[in-house]
């Protein structure tokens with residue numbers, strides 16, 4: 001079972017590997033391309049596991065507490 005919070009979509013991105021009037025070949029790697037989306041901002045980015053979810057680095061950074069005085 002997948003986590004309910006994981007934003008993941010499998011899309012068919014095939015656009016023209018096949019001859020017209022024939023369906024995409026079964027071996028086409030673009031038929032099932034998995035896309036991952038940040039649990040928080042829902043943008044498609046590189047994700048990191050954090051606190052039970054999957055987030056982009058920007059969202060993780062916002063969730064972290066900055067050490068006072070360390071950010072200039």
Ligand SMILES: [Zn+2]
Nearest residue numbers: 014017024028
């Ligand atoms: Zn295809």
Ligand SMILES: [Zn+2]
Nearest residue numbers: 038041056059
């Ligand atoms: Zn995000």
